[in-house]
Amino acid sequence: xxxxxxxxxxxxxxxxxxxxxxxxxxxxxxxxxxxxxxxxxxxxxxxxxxxxxxxxxxxxxxxxxxxxxxxxxxxxxxxxxxxxxxxxxxxxxxxxxxxxxxxxxxxxxxxxxxxxxxxxxxxxxxxxxxxxxxxxxxxxxxxxxxxxxxxxxxxxxxxxxxxxxxxxxxxxxxxxxxxxxxxxxxxxxxxxxxxxxxxxxxxxxxxxxxxxxxxxxxxxxxxxxxxxxxxxxxxxxxxxxxxxxxxxxxxxxxxxxxxxxxxxxxxxxxxxxxxxxxxxxxxxxxxxxxxxxxxxxxxxxxxxxxxxxxxxxxxxxxxxxxxxxxxxxxxxxxxxxxxxxxxxxxxxxxxxxxxxxxxxxxxxxxxxxxxxxxxxxxxxxxxxxxxxxxxxxxxxxxxxxxxx
Amino acid sequence: xxxxxxxxxxxxxxxxxxxxxxxxxxxxxxxxxxxxxxxxxxxxxxxxxxxxxxxxxxxxxxxxxxxxxxxxxxxxxxxxxxxxxxxxxxxxxxxxxxxxxxxxxxxxxxxxxxxxxxxxxxxxxxxxxxxxxxxxxxxxxxxxxxxxxxxxxxxxxxxxxxxxxxxxxxxxxxxxxxxxxxxxxxxxxxxxxxxxxxxxxxxxxxxxxxxxxxxxxxxxxxxxxxxxxxxxxxxxxxxxxxxxxxxxxxxxxxxxxxxxxxxxxxxxxxxxxxxxxxxxxxxxxxxxxxxxxxxxxxxxxxxxxxxxxxxxxx
Numbered sequence: 242x243x244x245x246x247x248x249x250x251x252x253x254x255x256x257x258x259x260x261x262x263x264x265x266x267x268x269x270x271x272x273x274x275x276x277x278x279x280x281x282x283x284x285x286x287x288x289x290x291x292x293x294x295x296x297x298x299x300x301x302x303x304x305x306x307x308x309x310x311x312x313x314x315x316x317x318x319x320x321x322x323x324x325x326x327x328x329x330x331x332x333x334x335x336x337x338x339x340x341x342x343x344x345x346x347x348x349x350x351x352x353x354x355x356x357x358x359x360x361x362x363x364x365x366x367x368x369x370x371x372x373x374x375x376x377x378x379x380x381x382x383x384x385x386x387x388x389x390x391x392x393x394x395x396x397x398x399x400x401x402x403x404x405x406x407x408x409x410x411x412x413x414x415x416x417x418x419x420x421x422x423x424x425x426x427x428x429x430x431x432x433x434x435x436x437x438x439x440x441x442x443x444x445x446x447x448x449x450x451x452x453x454x455x456x457x458x459x460x461x462x463x464x465x466x467x468x469x470x471x472x473x474x475x476x477x478x479x480x481x482x483x484x485x486x487x488x489x490x491x492x493x494x495x496x497x498x499x500x501x502x503x504x505x506x507x508x509x510x511x512x513x514x515x516x517x518x519x520x521x522x523x524x525x526x527x528x529x530x531x532x533x534x535x536x537x538x539x540x541x542x543x544x545x546x547x548x549x550x551x552x553x554x555x556x557x558x559x560x561x562x563x564x565x566x567x568x569x570x571x572x573x574x575x576x577x578x579x580x581x582x583x584x585x586x587x588x589x590x591x592x593x594x595x596x597x598x599x600x601x602x603x604x605x606x607x608x609x610x611x612x613x614x615x616x617x618x619x620x621x622x623x624x625x626x627x628x629x630x631x632x633x634x635x636x637x638x639x640x641x642x643x644x645x
Numbered sequence: 646x647x648x649x650x651x652x653x654x655x656x657x658x659x660x661x662x663x664x665x666x667x668x669x670x671x672x673x674x675x676x677x678x679x680x681x682x683x684x685x686x687x688x689x690x691x692x693x694x695x696x697x698x699x700x701x702x703x704x705x706x707x708x709x710x711x712x713x714x715x716x717x718x719x720x721x722x723x724x725x726x727x728x729x730x731x732x733x734x735x736x737x738x739x740x741x742x743x744x745x746x747x748x749x750x751x752x753x754x755x756x757x758x759x760x761x762x763x764x765x766x767x768x769x770x771x772x773x774x775x776x777x778x779x780x781x782x783x784x785x786x787x788x789x790x791x792x793x794x795x796x797x798x799x800x801x802x803x804x805x806x807x808x809x810x811x812x813x814x815x816x817x818x819x820x821x822x823x824x825x826x827x828x829x830x831x832x833x834x835x836x837x838x839x840x841x842x843x844x845x846x847x848x849x850x851x852x853x854x855x856x857x858x859x860x861x862x863x864x865x866x867x868x869x870x871x872x873x874x875x876x877x878x879x880x881x882x883x884x885x886x887x888x889x890x891x892x893x894x895x896x897x898x899x900x901x902x903x904x905x906x907x908x909x910x911x912x913x914x915x916x917x918x919x920x921x922x923x924x925x926x927x928x929x930x931x932x933x934x935x936x937x938x939x940x941x942x943x944x945x946x947x948x949x950x951x952x953x954x955x956x957x958x959x
Contacts, residue, residue, distance in 0.1 A: 300852055321858025333849035337871040346867075347857035402857075 242310050242405040242438050244274040244297065249306035251292050251462075266292040268462040270306070274440065274455070279432045281453035282442045283485070289462035290442045291410055297440060298327045298408050310405055321350075323406075326399030326437075330411040332391050334383040340394050341379040344369055347402045369401040372431060389420045396431065407432070409441035413448055425452050446486050450474070458482050475630070480640040483564045483633055489593070489609070493602040496563040496634075497543035501554035503634060503645055505563055505578060506600035507546025511538045546600065549577045549627050552634075552645035560637035562602075567593070569631025570608035572616060576624035580606055585618050592616075596623055677932045686929030703933035712910060713934070716918040722820065723827060723914070724888035731828040732880055735835030740869065742836070743843040753840070760833035768897015771826045775809035775898075810898060812907040819905060819912055827894050831887070835880045842876035843869070878953035882946055889942050892916035915941075 249270040255262045267289040274280050282290040295301040297308060299320035307316045315323050334343050344366040348357060357365070370376040373393035383391055392412065399407060412428060413421045429452045432439045443449050449456050450470040458465045458473065458481075466478045477483035483491050496505045513536045521528050541560060549563075570578075572594075580596035583605065592612045595605050608625065610616075616623070634643040680686045681704070683697035691697075707713055742752060759767065776793035796806035808814040809822050850872065854864050870877070891914050895903055904911035913921070915938045922931035 298856060300855065320856045325856065327853070327856045329849050329853060331847075331849065333847065333853040335850060335853075335868060335871075337874075346859075350858045350860065350863065398857075 243276045244406055244438055244440070245309040246270050246272045246274075246293075246297070247307040247309070249293065249296060249303050249308065251289070251296060251301065251306075252304050265462050267296070267303075270464055272457065272464065272467060274438060277436045277438055278454040279429065279439045279441070279452060280455045280457065281449035282440065282457050282459060283446060283449040284444065284459035285485070286444055287461070288459040290444075290457075290459050292462075293459075294408050294410055294440060294442050297406070298325050299323050300327075324402075324404050326402065326404035326407045328392075328395045328399050328407075328409045328412055330414060332383075332395040332415075334391055334394055334398070336383055339380050339382055340370070340375060340386070341366060343383070343394055344379075344397050344401050347398060351402070365401055366397075369397040372400065372434065373397045373427070388416050389424055392416065392424060393427075396428075400431075400435065400437075404437065407435075407437045407439040409439065411442055411444070413443070413445070421448070428452060447488055450486065458485060460485075477564075477633060478642055480562055480564065480635040483635070487566060489567050489607045491564045491566055491633075492606045492608070494563040494565065494598065494600045495560075495602065496546060496549075496600065497558065497560045498552050498556050498634065498643070498645055499543055499558045501552055501556075502548040503550045503552045503561075503563065503632075504543070504546035505549050505598075507543050509560060510542045510544070512540040512542055513537060514539045547577055547579070550629055550632060550645075556643070556645060559643075561634040561643060562637060562640065564633040564635065565608075565627060566631040567607050567609040569628045570594070570610060570625040571628060572610055572614050573624055573626040576626040578625045578627060579622050580625065582618075582620055582623040585616060587612060594623060677935055679932075680928050681932035681936050683929055685927075686932070687926050688928050689926055697929070703929045704937070707930055707933045707937065710918075712913065712921075713918060715911070716913045716915050719912055720889055720891060720914045723823060723891050724885055726824050727827040727831060728881060728884040728888055730824070731831040731835055732877065732884060734828065735832050735839055735880065736870075736873075736877070738832070739836050739839035739843055740865070742840055756836050757833045759830055760837070764830060764893050765897045767830060768826065768894060771822065772810060772898045775822050776811065810905060812905055814905050816911060819899075822898060823895065823912065826898060827888075827891065830894060831884060835884070838876050838880050839873060842873045846872050874953070874957040878949070878957045882949045882953075885945050885949060886942055889938060889945070890916055892920070 249267055250265070251267040253264040253266055255264070270293060282293055284290050292301060296303050296306075299315070299318060299322075303316065307314060309315065310323065320327075335346065338346065345362055348362045348365060351357065367376055367379075370379060373396050375390060375393045375397060378386060378390060378394075383394065386394065392415070396409075396412075409428070413424055416424055425448055428439075428441070441453075453470055455467065456470050456473055457467050460481050466473050466482045468476075473482060474486050477486065480493070484493065494505045495507075496503065497507055497509075498504070516535055516537055518533050518535050519530055520533055521530050541558075543558060543560065578598070580598045582594070582596050584595040586593045586595065590612065591609050594608045594610060594616065596608070597604065598606050634645050635641060636643055682699055682701070684700045684702040686697050686703070738756065742749060742756070745752075774794045775796075793809070795809065800806055807818060809818050846869070850868055851864065854868055859867070895912050895914060895917065899905065899912055902909040903913040903917050915934065919931045919934045919938070922928075922934060
């Protein structure tokens with residue numbers, strides 16, 4: 242089932258009557274989720290991803306915006322009529338019912354023509370349980386299950402009525418690291434087997450990248466970028482997306498572009514212009530017009546730093562943030578970028594070089610290089626050459642991507 | 646664990662509470678048991694140096710009293726009627742209160758008011774409401790003048806007044822008044838406990854039920870009630886215990902005569918029986934009756950706990 246979101250917006254009225262501050266949880270979200278895909282809504286907490294999910298589920302109503310399942314407008318439909326399965330963050334399994342009763346519960350709610358006979362219900366329940374491999378635990382209570390098992394029961398309960406769309410709210414956040422890895426593959430497998438369009442919410446970029454067909458990166462209710470995980474990683478649209486994706490995170494430097502070159506570091510001097518401004522001042526003898534001279538900043542000049550890569554000569558002189566992926570560094574004796582070496586962490590497959598640079602935004606610069614490269618651990622400094630496709634430039638003020 | 650060397654300190658700090666408990670709780674309990682098993686014990690003779698032999702005479706005497714059976718019947722009847730009625734009403738009111746947003750706090754306060762009002766005072770108001778002659782102690786020969794609000798309402802709708810509590814009233818009329826009064830009096834505490842329970846139920850269960858298209862009735866019977874069962878068990882158990890100790894409510898409406906003027910003692914309860922025995926300074930009999938009451942409450946509570954073990958979740 243294709244899911245289409247049109248200008249989806251959610252505004253919460255302010256709680257405090259005195260201040261008329263409305264909270265815009267989701268702003269103008271337009272996106273079509275293709276049939277049978279696994280989509281991850283990714284963003285830091287408070288970015289509106291869960292709100293979006295709840296709007297798709299029908300538990301919250303958009304203000305304004307429309308939601309389509311296939312060609313059917315479901316915006317005004319109540320949750321039970323949308324044909325969705327929802328897995329809550331803390332599973333919301335009914336604690337007084339056994340696993341079997343929990344899975345049967347949605348089926349027992351069906352009325353009229355949809356109502357099944359008891360053996361049919363049981364068969365469906367066992368089918369769903371088998372899919373998530375909990376058919377051996379059917380008579381246990383949720384409190385007698387591990388976190389991972391509870392998660393599976395919740396998924397089985399959501400799947401048992403064969404929903405058109407499966408929604409998962411932070412499905413892995415309550416699991417320990419090992420189980421998380423296992424469960425995310427499980428979710429991927431279940432989604433592939435059932436072919437149900439699945440939307441899940443997460444704040445963990447690794448989780449989103451590893452199992453999604455499509456990722457939607459959100460920030461403060463606004464969609465930043467939509468695409469395949471690798472595409473977003475390789476081609477982030479702005480600094481936020483670049484910073485949010487990837488472990489270890491991207492290294493951000495201050496720098497500038499000038500004369501067809503990309504510089505790391507350097508100094509920024511404002512160019513000022515003296516303008517005369519007429520200003521009317523109220524005095525005892527009525528308004529008097531005075532002429533004042535004001536210094537306006539009209540631009541910045543950049544100097545110094547290290548030229549690291551060539552840039553498009555057509556780009557005028559401007560300050561930028563330079564994002565370099567950890568794998569974008571190459572050890573080179575004559576590399577352009579010189580950093581103070583502080584530590585080398587060997588991780589077997591490769592090793593990570595921790596260094597510092599005065600122009601870097603974070604206290605350390607982390608780069609990942611092959612473990613067989615020759616590195617002098619005792620050296621004071623280390624020199625890197627940069628791989629051009631792993632280096633991104635972003636405007637200093639808008640933080641939008643600049644292709645150089 | 647506290648170091649044995651410093652244990653005396655712990656005992657020192659506990660001592661004020663322990664001393665008070667020993668004097669006012671533990672000793673009276675032991676003394677009650679002692680007095681119950683001393684044949685025909687009464688404190689006046691005890692002071693004069695009479696010794697009493699050990700035996701079950703007090704218990705036998707208690708059971709042989711006609712009044713005792715009346716008391717037991719009244720108490721049991723009040724329990725089995727008021728506890729279920731008040732629990733169901735409280736559940737209904739709590740669910741309704743929980744469902745509304747505006748005025749919730751105000752209504753909560755209003756429903757709680759009876760709890761902080763003196764039950765004798767409430768009893769007097771109820772007595773006035775159910776009255777028929779303006780004087781609770783009217784005799785049979787007095788001219789009946791409808792004065793109580795309840796009878797006024799009944800007559801307004803074309804019914805004939807009922808003699809609720811005055812001379813010549815029936816036992817069932819008296820009981821009805823008692824049940825209405827006790828239920829009304831028991832509601833606030835139960836509502837408070839159940840409302841607290843309702844508000845602590847995770848809202849996600851209801852969201853999950855909504856997504857699954859659960860009907861309102863099924864949400865109530867399959868989700869709300871089971872998740873509320875610990876609180877329900879609590880109010881039922883405390884309700885039964887309170888019910889067996891019923892006394893002041895009857896005093897509130899019928900005065901210490903424990904019944905209408907022409908049939909005194911008709912509505913007496915177990916606790917009333919104990920007080921009567923004390924009044925005639927028959928401490929032995931009173932103690933025996935108290936132990937019997939204790940036994941009954943214990944058995945009922947154990948049955949309650951046994952039932953709730955099967956029905957109460959988690």
